[in-house]
Amino acid sequence: MNKPQVPDFLKNIRIVLARPSHPGNIGSAARAMKTMGLTRLYLVEPKTFPSDEANALASGAVDVLEHATVVPTLVEALAGVTVACALTSRRRELTTPLSTPRETAPELMARARDGEQVALVFGNETFGLSIEEVEQCNRLVTIPGNPDYFSLNLAMAVQVMTYELFSHAGVGVEHLRAEAETATRDEVEGFCVHLDATLARVGYYERRNGERLMRRMRTLFNRAGLLREEVDILRGFLKQVQRTADRADAASVPSEDREA
Amino acid sequence: MNKPQVPDFLKNIRIVLARPSHPGNIGSAARAMKTMGLTRLYLVEPKTFPSDEANALASGAVDVLEHATVVPTLVEALAGVTVACALTSRRRELTTPLSTPRETAPELMARARDGEQVALVFGNETFGLSIEEVEQCNRLVTIPGNPDYFSLNLAMAVQVMTYELFSHAGVGVEHLRAEAETATRDEVEGFCVHLDATLARVGYYERRNGERLMRRMRTLFNRAGLLREEVDILRGFLKQVQRTADRADAASVPSEDREA
Numbered sequence: 001m002n003k004p005q006v007p008d009f010l011k012n013i014r015i016v017l018a019r020p021s022h023p024g025n026i027g028s029a030a031r032a033m034k035t036m037g038l039t040r041l042y043l044v045e046p047k048t049f050p051s052d053e054a055n056a057l058a059s060g061a062v063d064v065l066e067h068a069t070v071v072p073t074l075v076e077a078l079a080g081v082t083v084a085c086a087l088t089s090r091r092r093e094l095t096t097p098l099s100t101p102r103e104t105a106p107e108l109m110a111r112a113r114d115g116e117q118v119a120l121v122f123g124n125e126t127f128g129l130s131i132e133e134v135e136q137c138n139r140l141v142t143i144p145g146n147p148d149y150f151s152l153n154l155a156m157a158v159q160v161m162t163y164e165l166f167s168h169a170g171v172g173v174e175h176l177r178a179e180a181e182t183a184t185r186d187e188v189e190g191f192c193v194h195l196d197a198t199l200a201r202v203g204y205y206e207r208r209n210g211e212r213l214m215r216r217m218r219t220l221f222n223r224a225g226l227l228r229e230e231v232d233i234l235r236g237f238l239k240q241v242q243r244t245a246d247r248a249d250a251a252s253v254p255s256e257d258r259e260a
Numbered sequence: 261m262n263k264p265q266v267p268d269f270l271k272n273i274r275i276v277l278a279r280p281s282h283p284g285n286i287g288s289a290a291r292a293m294k295t296m297g298l299t300r301l302y303l304v305e306p307k308t309f310p311s312d313e314a315n316a317l318a319s320g321a322v323d324v325l326e327h328a329t330v331v332p333t334l335v336e337a338l339a340g341v342t343v344a345c346a347l348t349s350r351r352r353e354l355t356t357p358l359s360t361p362r363e364t365a366p367e368l369m370a371r372a373r374d375g376e377q378v379a380l381v382f383g384n385e386t387f388g389l390s391i392e393e394v395e396q397c398n399r400l401v402t403i404p405g406n407p408d409y410f411s412l413n414l415a416m417a418v419q420v421m422t423y424e425l426f427s428h429a430g431v432g433v434e435h436l437r438a439e440a441e442t443a444t445r446d447e448v449e450g451f452c453v454h455l456d457a458t459l460a461r462v463g464y465y466e467r468r469n470g471e472r473l474m475r476r477m478r479t480l481f482n483r484a485g486l487l488r489e490e491v492d493i494l495r496g497f498l499k500q501v502q503r504t505a506d507r508a509d510a511a512s513v514p515s516e517d518r519e520a
Binding site: 003004005006031032034035036037059060061089090091092093094095097098099100102142143144145146147148149150151152153155156159160163166167171172173175176177178180225227229230 | 263264265266291292294295296297319320321349350351352353354355357358359360362402403404405406407408409410411412413415416419420423426427431432433435436437438440485487489490
């Protein structure tokens, strides 16, 4: 299977970091974004940018930093945006709709696909987003987590949110799957018949409920999702067992008959 | 709304880091776990542990490190486990079933809820999991991402996977929502009637198709999900507009009448 393509419309989704303090977080956020197919980074009044530290942590995503847009206010970062989501983890006395990344991602992706500009806005590491910043957004988005210990750093939050978006991009992991053909129902049944004969052949059914045993075995092999190659290996083994049984029978023939 | 509880059965899910090289990643992984309600950390042959660096990056999750189980082999880390998932991002010539975190999380959570022990196994930062390590697992799990640039560091991968599990834990973000009462259909309609009268009162309908305008306004306010408090504010504004119109009418009465 060919390597899938990242859909082009992801360029309509921008990540906005408002007043980030630590250059390392800017770099890690860029890496997180690019891993999830996003490239548009806006930085509102970053404390330090550009910086070697950001470049180091961006790893192969330095291009995202090089193309980042630095602006003095959030208003400018949101120019042309239809839906801006404020990432927040604390309770706010605001009636702006609050949802999880999972709930909100399908709408954001649909809007981006339609050509709208969508923004995800992350606040400062220590102070989060100010009330004025949140008021410029249409949505509050909260990542669910342990209510007694919620400690997502900025880049981790970017990673979780972009992962959530990417999981709705229709890019699967099929290209990483090893090629393998699933056995058909009748191939599995052919194996079960073979197994039944072999169990009988080696005397395993003596003093046992053979019907019940085979029912368990059929259930197992029907459930296991056998591959064609696995059926071949198992049937090869059964053939070898039967040959061994034949040799054993031959060996147990009384010696006078053998010599005749 | 009360703060929700992390479900107790999450203790049946363990995170296994196989041969981690960087102490910082161990600390960040612990923080990522605890943020998503997990506490059981197994370390297979860590290069350096315990360490100040891990403790520093664990932030408030040092307890996870203190209770971590250090073992010499993956076999020991998987003792008692029914389903072990190998996190991998490269194509493997193995027919072990491969799925995404999203696909596999419901089964893992169901097993943990039933009391089974479940493991998520992450490999070394540079080399990933060895073929022998993968063979001890029942599943391959791959986080989807940009096929042309996939660069999730170890702690980021732990964060994404544990976020995915936690999102199936039934712990929402409702406790963070501001309290607000949605207006009923008839309250919205009451407002629309008021608006219609006000638009007429100030002469906005002159030379305009009033019916069509009100249809647009009704659609807008029905879609907007008005809160009761918002209806009150808007109707207060309309009343003030009507009072202003009354004053304007009074002022425009010819002066001779006024003096009478």
